[in-house]
Amino acid sequence: MSDKKDLPLAPAGLGRRSFINTAALVGLTAGVAACTEKTGSAATPAAPAPAAPASAHASAGAATHLKPGELDTYYGLWSGGHTGDMRVLGLPSGREITRIPCFVPDALVGWGITNESKAIMGTKPDGSLKYTVADTHHTHASYKDGNYDGRYAWINDKINSRLARIRLDYFVCDKITELPNVQGFHGIFPDKADPVDPAINYTTRVFCGAEFSIPLPNTGTEDSGKYRSMFTCVDAESMEVRWQVLIDGNCDLTATSYDGKLAATNQYNTEMGAKYEDMMSSERDACLFFNIARIEEAVKAGKFKTIGTSKVPVVDGTLEANKDPKTALTAYVSVPKNPHGVNASPDGKYFICAGKLSPTATVIELSKVLEWFDGKLEKIDAAIVAEVELGLGPLHTAFDGRGNAYTTLFLDSQVVKWNVDKAIAFHKGDKAAKYVVDRIDVHYQPGHINATQSETKAADGKYLAVGCKFSKDRFLPAGPLHPENEQLIDISGEKMVLMADHPVRGEPHDFIIFKRDLVKPKQVYTLDEFPLAVKDPKESGVFRSGKKVTVKMTSQAPAFSLREFKLKKGDEVTLILTNLDKIEDLTHGFAIPNYNVNFIVNPLETKSVTFVADKPGVFWCYCTHFCHALHLEMRTRMIVEA
Ligand code: K7E
Ligand code: CUA
Ligand code: CA
DSSP, rough: OGGGTSSSSOOGGGGGOOOOHHHHHHHHHHHHHHOOOOOOOOTTTSSSOOOOHHHHHHHHHHHHHOOTTTOOOOEEEEGGGGGGGEEEEEETEEEEEEEOOSOOTTTTTEEETHHHHHHHOOBBBTSSOOOOOOOOEEEEEEEEEHHHHHHEEEEEEEETTEEEEEEETTTEEEEEEEOOOOEEEEEEEEEEEEOSOOTTOOOEEEEEEEEOOOOSSSSSSSSSGGBBBEEEEEETTTTTTTEEEHHHHSOOOOOOOOOOSSSEEEEEEOOOOSSHHTTTSSSSSEEEEEEEEEEEHHHHHHOBBBBBBBOOOEEEEGGGGOOOOOTOEEEEEEEEESOOOOEETTTTSSSEEOOOOOOEEEEEHHHHHHHHHOOSSGGGGGGEEEEOOSSSSSSEEEOOOSSSEEEETTTTTEEEEHHHHHHHHHHOTTTTTTEEEEEEEOSEEEEOOOOOTTTTTOOOEEEEEEEEETTTSSSOSSSSSOEEEEEEESSSSSSSSEEEEESSSOOOOOOOEEEEEGGGOOOOOOOGGGGTTTSSSSEEEEEEEEEEEEEEEEEEEEEESOEEEEEETOOEEEEEEOOOOOOTTTOOOETTTTTTTEEEETTOEEEEEEOOSOOOEEEEEOOOSEEEETTOOEEEEEEOOO
């Protein structure tokens, strides 16, 4: 404990740690790849926390282990990274329960194979998928009264600027929207209330930040001085793009206030540079605030333009156009060098920007930002109530609902627990305020972090999950690709206790963890959900209209309603399959050899596929999902006559 007595060091005393220049960053990156050695030497403001007693580890570790048949107490919704899906975990066990395909085809459920999923994913005129790659980063769920309401979750695709919505009744993706006029769509956050109507205390919008600047319209000009970035609002129900804000600099992560009045994005490229040296040439960048009510008024009043072929209203949020606080739509709060995450504290008072290339976190008081918009605060930067040292490479912050924040230190491979009120007191001049409460080593180079219920008013400070980007020596080696390491930490006490390591396939970024009773998942569909449902086996058959053929079929273990069905070579076939089994967990599959068809139908679910019967022959269509003692016998013949 005594090694923490001198904490925190004044910024001036930090030497190399207070400022990361290009050379130092390149050196540190090489260090990440080359060795497993962690920082925490004499140069570190606080040495790593002494190891917790072995007994504490043992008991905490035991708490993650559920006995056979026991259920987890929390759900985790994890972004899947390159796999383009959302992963559902149970916590504290860390067991992966399912993956919800969104942006990328999935061979288990037939995502990207069935007509219904293709309609959601988007197709080219020839009917093939518009995109088959994605890069998901951020996942958040809809709110009511400051807590998750179990309606929806959203996830972004950074590569193709898409936002997907997941219905949390069936845990399926039901809509995908491609944002116009942007590239590098990164941060998302749903709003938590309406800025003008107090009766609307739930999510109606999703805010999306675009990280890369592009020419608008995108003419392909090389002159990066003309590139601009956008902040986008998507309607939570219709999933249509409501409006966009043209900004200076760029967007990165996104946060929203509990009163619905403000949204914000951290900006690391206020320089609007096209090369990384240029992007880190200024000592300070910004946290950019959006006045939601004013933006919506401006859109209503027609004070917008449109860009290129997009019809989305674009309002002007640039610095030059927003100097007068009384009319400003945006406010640029200065924060140190290339900040990363911005996170909203569960008491609703603060947004916290992590420094990334600065070893600091910046605490911004929201009531002061609102005062500035009212013309009552002279300088917007006066909304900063703390800017305190945490360690090297601060990225993301979580909360325990007891006034503490937990920030990942990417370069230090640590999580630092710090007290927000004490940080504010320290910043005000009380140099005796010991705001750093604890530090713990994580393995290794952590990115996102989240605590149970963290970004809700019901933050309960039980567990903390940390997404470590490198796992190095933590798992059995299995070829050159290492998994990421999701670590679970017990934060119920004063000191953090490491509970478990979990390998995850590359690579999740953000995730949320919430109490299991906040969602009410359904396990059996109703036939009425599906316009094409074949409600009775008697409706089965082959229905021909020239070359267009519809095959209607049902499944009931262990048989499909048609024993065989005949087609002619060249037929354009739409096959509709309804699973009439209504018992929970009774899922069937349907595969057609050599036709690239496989999908599943859950209880009372209907799916369809369309293909050209271009190969004559007999094809045994069989059930691919184990359903019955006669599962292997569950087949039907597709006979394509030459
Ligand atoms: Cu920090 Cu894309 Cu949220 Cu990754 S971003 S870690
Ligand atoms: Cu039906 Cu296996
Ligand atoms: Ca910068």
